[in-house]
Amino acid sequence: MAHSKMKIPKICEYCGKTFEAKTVITRYCSLACITKVNNDKKKGNIEKARQQRIIDNLPPDRTHITIPEAVQQFGISKDTIYRLVRKGKIPAINLGERLIRISREDMEERFTPIANRPTAVATPAPIALEDQPIKMYYSQNECYTLNEVTEKYDITRHTLRATISRNSIPQRQIGNFVYIPKEEIDRIFCK
């Protein structure tokens, strides 16, 4: 067959413009659009890998998780999580901008982690929200200083630091002292 002069009107699947395709299987209007599609695919893979890393790196014994971790683990949007935190539906500790830690246990009560779902589809589990008063901030007398913890539980400062880090226990420095929530510490060491 001679060189086809056929022109098939099509809509570019990337930019949505109409164009004249030379073959029936052409899907995009231009090399520029093909390049963009390929870049998006690559980015998608990178993004997926990044999300998987967040989940993989989450130690199973951590009591509090960050908002990005919650987004990945439960497949719900950041906005939804912030809304629940603002309404006091999900216990959270706010140590300042970008330092919100939310209770993993409470999240797991309300949402099914993506990994535990029968299918890998990121549909949120139905939201069951009980109205309960939720503490968002710890006052100073609800916190230990580092010295109080090392004395009470007879552990080294090094062990304490490692435990705080491993469990993402929120901490706040006020003056010369670092404060950490008693209930978090007691839960870990009162075993």
Ligand SMILES: [Zn+2]
């Ligand atoms: Zn196009």
